[in-house]
Amino acid sequence: MSESSQTPRPQFSQRTKWAKDQAISFLMQQAVENRDVISLAAGLVDESSLPVDECLRTFDGIFSDAAKGRLALQYGTTSGSELLREQLRIHLARQEHCPVDQLGVDSRQFVLTTGSQQLLALVGDALFDPGDICLVAAPTYFVFLGVLNGVGARTIAIETDEQGIKPEALEAELARLESVGELHRVKLIYLVSYYENPSGVSLETSRRREIVAIAHRWSKHHRLFVLEDAAYRELRYDGEDRPSLWGFDEGRETVILAQTFSKSFSPGVRVGYGVLPRELVGPVCDLKGNTDFGSANLNQHLLAGVLSSNRYVPHVEQVCAAYRKKRDVMLQALEREFQGTSGVSWLRPEGGLYVWLSLPKEIGCGFESEMFQLAAKSHRVMYVPGELCYPTDSPCRRTNQMRLSFGVQDAAGIDEGIKRLAAAVRERTAS
Numbered sequence: 001m002s003e004s005s006q007t008p009r010p011q012f013s014q015r016t017k018w019a020k021d022q023a024i025s026f027l028m029q030q031a032v033e034n035r036d037v038i039s040l041a042a043g044l045v046d047e048s049s050l051p052v053d054e055c056l057r058t059f060d061g062i063f064s065d066a067a068k069g070r071l072a073l074q075y076g077t078t079s080g081s082e083l084l085r086e087q088l089r090i091h092l093a094r095q096e097h098c099p100v101d102q103l104g105v106d107s108r109q110f111v112l113t114t115g116s117q118q119l120l121a122l123v124g125d126a127l128f129d130p131g132d133i134c135l136v137a138a139p140t141y142f143v144f145l146g147v148l149n150g151v152g153a154r155t156i157a158i159e160t161d162e163q164g165i166k167p168e169a170l171e172a173e174l175a176r177l178e179s180v181g182e183l184h185r186v187k188l189i190y191l192v193s194y195y196e197n198p199s200g201v202s203l204e205t206s207r208r209r210e211i212v213a214i215a216h217r218w219s220k221h222h223r224l225f226v227l228e229d230a231a232y233r234e235l236r237y238d239g240e241d242r243p244s245l246w247g248f249d250e251g252r253e254t255v256i257l258a259q260t261f262s263k264s265f266s267p268g269v270r271v272g273y274g275v276l277p278r279e280l281v282g283p284v285c286d287l288k289g290n291t292d293f294g295s296a297n298l299n300q301h302l303l304a305g306v307l308s309s310n311r312y313v314p315h316v317e318q319v320c321a322a323y324r325k326k327r328d329v330m331l332q333a334l335e336r337e338f339q340g341t342s343g344v345s346w347l348r349p350e351g352g353l354y355v356w357l358s359l360p361k362e363i364g365c366g367f368e369s370e371m372f373q374l375a376a377k378s379h380r381v382m383y384v385p386g387e388l389c390y391p392t393d394s395p396c397r398r399t400n401q402m403r404l405s406f407g408v409q410d411a412a413g414i415d416e417g418i419k420r421l422a423a424a425v426r427e428r429t430a431s
């Protein structure tokens, strides 16, 4: 018997099983290993928008003063740099169109995280015991579905339309759960309020108010939180500048607002944050303390410097102008390639990074499907299968959709990518 066969096998936690085989890891790996494939899948941002000069200038400002430099290079605190949290209050007040002193939250309610993804994961950890329930928009951000699986939560999808999640469907589901004695297991409603990943839909304004009201109304056993993931809030190309759901939560007790600088500035700096109801700050920071007792302090000082300059807003305007053009290139290419093709439709996003494409119902688009294989292997183009964006057992789940990103490709890459995708779809529909 070999030595290795005598060694007892390791035994991993239940949570590793729940977290197994995340699609995000597969997609990232595919993008890296297949460089000749045009990836309309990757959620990466536009390379040319990345603020190299701005970072150089701001770091220069930090490191040309030795005391400032040392402060930035030292450990920070679990909830993050006070300097940045003060800047975030100003930033949020600008987004909310209100004076800073009327925001209704103090800087302790801002928790800085390693990207907003860490905030989402911490909220998941703070709220869910195995078997607890999260209500999500369908479709929604598939990486958060992974987080929910990872903590053993049950996920129930709520129907959406081109205006976002339907309040009446949300209310009906809560009533159903109450009638079967499960309301006490519902902890959270999760949605991406601006230019949803994957559908590009921005939640209609009156629905924002209604959803907050529903959460208040159904907080019967305990507080029912709403997690407003506003990752794409700053990437608005046209359409209404909508108020946040957070703004409708006057007591600041129900809505958790998650925001990030990944899309508007740089995902590499991994600076995201949550604006939390007061009672959630302690539990989230306790969990974060166990994980890292503070996200990268240096990057927080960088962001504080950028926000306190008058250069952040013009930078975001430039980024939006670049993405607006790329969105239009994708929409024009779709029009050219698919116009009049029966059963093919797509949504026009007013911001964000994604176009949501639907094919005829019978055409499955999942990783194992003929469509995906044809696209990736024969035509060298990749997309995110839409079915990943629904909980697996949901009646809302559809298999004939794809998420197309115009984030990382340049205009020529987007155009060529859609051309290849259309060729793959034509081949698939002819078979």
Ligand SMILES: Cc1ncc(COP(=O)(O)O)c(C=O)c1O
Pocket (backbone or CB within 6 Å): 043, 114, 115, 116, 117, 118, 141, 192, 197, 229, 231, 259, 260, 261, 262, 267, 270, 271, 272
């Ligand atoms: C909807 C949504 N939320 C959160 C995130 C996490 O982003 P980050 O951790 O870079 O802030 C992403 C990333 O693509 C996203 O699309």
